[in-house]
Amino acid sequence: DIQMTQSPSSLSASVGDRVTITCRASQDISDYLAWYQQKPGKVPNLLIYTASILTSGVPSRFSGSGSGTEFTLTISSLQPEDVATYYCQDYNSGPRTFGQGTKVDIK
Amino acid sequence: QVHLVQSGAEVKKPGSSVKVSCKASGGTFNIYGISWVRQAPGQGLEWMGEVIPIFGTTNYAQRFQGRVTINADGSTGTAYMEMRSLRSEDTAVYYCSRFLFAGSAMGGPGPLDYWGQGTLVTVSS
Numbered sequence: 762d763i764q765m766t767q768s769p770s771s772l773s774a775s776v777g778d779r780v781t782i783t784c785r786a787s788q789d790i791s792d793y794l795a796w797y798q799q800k801p802g803k804v805p806n807l808l809i810y811t812a813s814i815l816t817s818g819v820p821s822r823f824s825g826s827g828s829g830t831e832f833t834l835t836i837s838s839l840q841p842e843d844v845a846t847y848y849c850q851d852y853n854s855g856p857r858t859f860g861q862g863t864k865v866d867i868k
Numbered sequence: 869q870v871h872l873v874q875s876g877a878e879v880k881k882p883g884s885s886v887k888v889s890c891k892a893s894g895g896t897f898n899i900y901g902i903s904w905v906r907q908a909p910g911q912g913l914e915w916m917g918e919v920i921p922i923f924g925t926t927n928y929a930q931r932f933q934g935r936v937t938i939n940a941d942g943s944t945g946t947a948y949m950e951m952r953s954l955r956s957e958d959t960a961v962y963y964c965s966r967f968l969f970a971g972s973a974m975g976g977p978g979p980l981d982y983w984g985q986g987t988l989v990t991v992s993s
Contacts (some may be wrong), residue, residue, distance in 0.1 A: 795979035804986060805913060805962065810979040842909050848913050852967065856929050857903060862912040
């Protein structure tokens with residue numbers, strides 16, 4: 762099975778900072794990579810799919826990149842409402858594995 | 869407007885079974901699959917398995933194979949997840965979510981684009 766590894770597991774940054782989260786797949790998954798945002802006590806929400814396409818309504822400060830085995834989620838200017846845990850997921854086939862999550866909060 | 873509405877919270881004894889339902893509305897049930905994802909308290913998201921209702925095909929994470937059954941009733945637009953031999957470690961919120969399956973009329977495979985509200989299953993003696 763493909764393993765998805767996120768780093769870091771948590772981070773603390775100031776409002777306005779650029780934040781980058783990395784997700785590595787143990788095998789080539791092309792661009793079948795999604796990012797989800799889960800705010801505390803809420804249902805996960807699809808943020809980005811096909812590695813770089815923003816879901817409708819997602820602020821443009823969010824961006825995704827990568828293909829193959831290495832992917833990044835970037836928040837260009839961190840806002841208080843971005844406090845959440847972010848998960849990557851391989852959704853190509855077989856077990857649709859999630860990364861372990863990256864918790865983002867405000868310093 | 870797409871909605872996935874799950875059944876209510878459950879409290880179960882160790883060794884018993886639970887069945888959670890997920891009713892879809894506002895979309896075309898036959899071009900989507902339904903995945904089940906769980907989240908233990910304070911933990912991350914764990915993909916459990918999926919069903920493609922139009923074909924009746926299923927796929928499970930290895931750790932749930934044999935203990936979990938996922939199926940769907942296309943006539944009512946409802947998917948189900950049944951877990952047997954419950955243990956305390958199965959205490960979690962269980963989510964259903966929708967995805968385009970590979971080869972569907974709308975393309976795919978796709979990510980989990982709509983989610984149910986979650987069902988808390990508590991396993992306690």
